[in-house]
Amino acid sequence: MFLFEAKRIVIVIVGALLNAIALNFFLISADVYASGFTGMAQLLSTIFSEYVGVDFISTGIWLLLLNIPVAILGWFKVGKHFTIYSFLSVAVTTTFLEILPIISFSEDIMLNAVFGGVLAGVGIGITLKWGASTGGSDIVAMVLSRMKDRPIGSYLMIINGIIIVLAGYLNEPENALYTLLALYVSTRVIDALHTRHEKVTAMIVTKKADELQRAIHDTMIRGITILPARGAYTREDKAMLVLVITRYELYDLERIIYEVDPKAFTNVVQTTGIFGFFRKND
Incomplete structure (x- = not known):
């Protein structure tokens, strides 16, 4: 069981690294937003940097701050194992986001959206397959699903819908479309690696x-x-x-x-x- 859990930790770390690469190398520089709380962290970083003048709080720090109360909720409502490894994934993702530089491999927004979506999907997919998640939106959706007995996907769709609308409002309308493209690509990759059924x-x-x-x-x-x-x-x-x-x-x-x-x-x-x-x- 020690080797079993050690392999699980390694998988979570690899998934976090892939998510950080997707963000810093493809999505952030192109103003394309990820799904769930990661996308919310990007939005808060954009809002506070461009509209409030507070630019010392990075996307990684926002991601960690958003997940602290959600981790407490998940500990009592979802399960200790799932919450521990999910918060580990968030903490490692934050660390990699702070270490890796924000660079752009291409000026083409579509290429950034597609490749960022693929890398994010692989990172999320392998993390879910090994019993964790990459952010608080999964935990929030699971808690709401258990309260109302409705599919988790419907709550995730609402969260991602808010991100898409704000992406178009804060940037150009086409950024919302490219964000939708990135979310679609990542979802398809997640379904292939894990399972599309709730x-x-x-x-x-x-x-x-x-x-x-x-x-x-x-x-x-x-x-x-x-x-x-x-x-x-x-x-x-x-x-x-x-x-x-x-x-x-x-x-x-x-x-x-x-x-x-x-x-x-x-x-x-x-x-x-x-x-x-x-x-x-x-």
Whole structure:
């Protein structure tokens, strides 16, 4: 498990580096904005620099400041593991943003938007795949989704929509279009690396159903259906646990299964819609 967590930390650091490169080498110099709180940090840096005259607070510092209250919220409402690694990603991203210079490889805004979107998408995608996020918008969207039981994507769309509108207002209208292009490219890359579906269904065949059920409920509040199962070849009696989770919980579920029953067989399938209770508090 030490090597497992060490690899997770390395992945988070690499994702943070890719995000910082996307910002400092492509997006910031072209006045194209990233998604989520990273884009908000860019907007605040632009507003305070050009309209207030305060230019000593960089995008990286704004990103860190925005995520402090969100990290506290995530600690109590989302999960400690997810919040710790998410804040680690933010802190490392801030460090790289301060270290790396802001340069421009091209004067073409479209090229900056596309390449910045690709690098940001890769950074976010691999970070999500390993059970963390790159900013506070994911945590805020997850909390709101659990309160209203609505898709996380709808809340992220609202946040990104605000960023697109302000990008066009603070700069030229075409900057809003290029920001939309960068967001579209990054989203497509994230979907390719992680999963485009907000919810997935996990079917776990195991001999340790009770232990696995308790371990899952200790980490996440999710309903589980336990069905009897039998191996066709071995004729051994087993149990199958069926549960629906969000894509952000995939890593934690994989870790739990690995700790409790490494020999368990798990099938994860896409879930396009659910009816009834998805989450129930104690």
